[in-house]
Amino acid sequence: MKNYCLELSGDYACFTRPEMKVERVSYDVMTPSAARACFESILWKPAVRWHVRKIEVLKPIRWINLRRNEVASVVSMRNVETAMKTGKGDLGLYIEDDRQQRAGLFLRDVAYRVYADLEFLRERDPSANPVKYQEMFERRARKGQCVNQPYLGCREFAAAFRLVSDPASEQAAITETRDLGFMLHDLDFSNPADPLPRFFRAQIENGAVTVPDWNSGEVRR
Structure with a gap:
């Protein structure tokens, strides 16, 4: 696996809480599934799988x-x-x-720095070299190219993106620390006809949310 970092920003965002049946109410912070979708909008191939590891909040959490x-x-x-x-x-x-x-109830004026690992699934492309996919992603991300425009929860909330090569030299995340409650991690597509949501207990610590591994005990149905 190789780790990458993207900066994502936009005027509005809505990472909808699934328990809200009618009105759209956003989580306080970007969800791992929304972050994964942004990486996939730049590069998705059958032999590639993205694993979101950390989400840093770069601007104060504001609502509209x-x-x-x-x-x-x-x-x-x-x-x-x-x-x-x-x-x-x-x-x-x-x-x-x-x-x-x-x-x-949406978020406004948002910016995140998202870290994700690119996993190469050799069984889906036995003759390929993982470097091929890594270079493909890096080339697209640096040039601002994408298969479809990344978005912040809802398609009408387009995200600007930038590949971050040295996160340590970038602006610091916000200093907020608190419990965010249970947050959607991603959907389990073991049964494609009926995908099931899986959740984890999210904590923001000095502006960063650490995302547990999909197979860890912290992720629950």
């Missing part, structure tokens, strides 16, 4: 209440399958007929 228009439904998979078979179909969603307003 917003009410947004959202579309209440998604396009039916049955309609998509029919359109693929017949070559035609109505796949549109009419916003005026399907609009709903939701209140949300």
Whole structure:
């Protein structure tokens, strides 16, 4: 494995608490699953797996209440399958007929420094050299290239990113220390048809959240 560090920032963020059924309420700090998604947006391959190890908070935790228009439904998979078979179909969603307003408690003016290990899965690409994937990620991250734009919890909250080569020379994290309660670690896709969330007890210590290993006893269903 090789460790990398990304700085992620944006005007708004929402790392939604799954226990909130209707309104969107964010965790205080970026979740490991959201951080993993940012690394994957720069480089995802079947032979690569990302493990988030630490999340540093670079700006004070600030909140904002917003009410947004959202579309209440998604396009039916049955309609998509029919359109693929017949070559035609109505796949549109009419916003005026399907609009709903939701209140949300979001984070604002956020910045994080995220550390993650790139694991090479040799069984998925036996002839490859792990250096190939490492260089691919480094090249993309330095040039600001990505497969899709990284985002901070919700796709409309785009994240600016920067590869950090020497974290020790960067600005210090905030000095806050407190218990954050149980936080979503990631989804368990052992059963792809019914992925299950797994949680850990998050602590922010001098602005940093240490993320336990997926297989450790600290991660629970």
